[in-house]
Amino acid sequence: MTAKVIDGKAFAANVRAQVAEHVARLREENGLQPGLAVVLVGEDPASKVYVKNKHASTVEVGMASFEHRLDASTGEAELLALIDQLNADPKVHGILVQLPLPGHLNSELVINRIDPAKDVDGFHISNVGLLGTGQKSMVPCTPLGCLMMLRDHHGKLAGLNAVVVGRSNIVGKPMAQLLLGDSCTVTIAHSRTKDLAEVCKRADILVAAVGRPEMITGDMVRPGATVIDVGINRIERDGKAKLVGDVHYESAAAVAGAITPVPGGVGPMTIACLLANTLTACCRANGLAEPEGLTA
């Protein structure tokens, strides 16, 4: 059997198109424009690329984009003052502080200064707790994207066995919470798990988010399972740089029912979900119904 390939690019484009429609509707019916503020401190080259992409995507769906580029030497008080200002700004519905911050800044303190209702990354400790207790929250973008793809592929997820490999704060843990929220039976496996292959083989849904290239091989996949590969690893093969996931694609695709490729699987969903979260935050802030299918 050969797995169906879940096309993350096409899926993300579709999510973005839905967001754009809602943005147009909000403008027409409510005179509102969702706004996303992105804060970049310093000159990290990768961060600069991310911020540029986020800006372009935000504008493309018709949202307002506010960029704040601060010098690498920016002090804590100055950064917190900017966050306070953005928290108070009614034109700003989402605030994203690009991580990592320069070493002299305490990112936990900075993230927790963001108004939880505007925390479109879903990293504020209150949002973590709200998600952890199944309450309405801002959901981290990458796991939200995975959930959307899983819902699309399976319809209902209730009763399915889900195994999440990796217990990171930004993917593994929220992913497990979201799958529990959709009534999956969830196992969280990680580096300390005794018999990983055996645990993975129980999964109808297998989410890999460990950050180890091609760690999950086909013999660990249950025939027909849906495999979501969150990993993005740069490796060198035959003298060439290559991007691979946490799943060994060829062997897993031969067994799985559906699989996300790397690149072009989960990756494109992250920015799409950031836009979806900004839209959701704007609707909540204005007491409007949340757009369907774009949040958890």
Place this chain on the structure above:
Amino acid sequence: MTATLIDGKAIAARMRDETRAEAGRLTALGWAPKLVSISVGDVAAAELYVRNQQRSAEAAGVGFEARNYPESISLEQLQGVLAGLNADPRVNGIIIQRPLPAHIPVKALQKAVHPMKDVEGMHPSSIGNIVYNDLTLGPCTAVAAVEILKTLPLKMEGLDVCVIGHSEIVGKPIAFLMMGLGATVTVCHHMTRQVAVHSRAADAVFVAVGKPGLVRGEMLKPGAALVDIGINRVDGKTVGDADFASCKDVAGWITPVPGGVGPVTVAILMKNAVLATAMQMDHYRSAFAAAV
């Protein structure tokens, strides 16, 4: 084989001794720990709990004040009461007794308690800290269940754990606490197709569903630890979620109901009270030091 009974009362007594020593230290520093319990309306349902907590507080050297507000009080008024208690340096912990009248949503009150006085561990930021592996003040029942397991000669790292029940105050926090300790955790619930498949693969099973007899011996791996968090009334008797008779023949360790998780839960509440007091003292000192 016959399971070893886990003596919750003895574990609780040990914890209370530690808490009492810590409460004494704080009192000597001018920070005598004090809890305020808030109940609303008819107290009969909560009365037993409140009395139990009061007794336990006395034994642990923690001050305890039980307040009851009339059924007619509004949510806004109660939030005002909580704001007052949050600001009062003589109060170190706030307990919100359930059940509450229908017009008072419990989550709105839990959010109104200052996270540093959240001795029940129910504020979203308290739960968030658990998810992020930073246990400061955790939900008492979940922490109690995990503390009980930690008294057994089992290595938590790599332990296969099955949590049956995914409630917000017990099942989910247990899952995150155990994950933080390095266990491989599976969470089962009413939509799980075959609970036995998961529970039988586990070295430790937590059950918190509220259904007597839900876990039977044949659902356990021989020698596994079983922590029963259920409290059910059946024919005038208090029983857990496990069928004790069949489970004790298979399990390696088992908590009885009553006398298992229950007493430890109250002991954790008192432990949280002194933890909260110490945090507030440190916070006050650092804020004061910064001002000079």
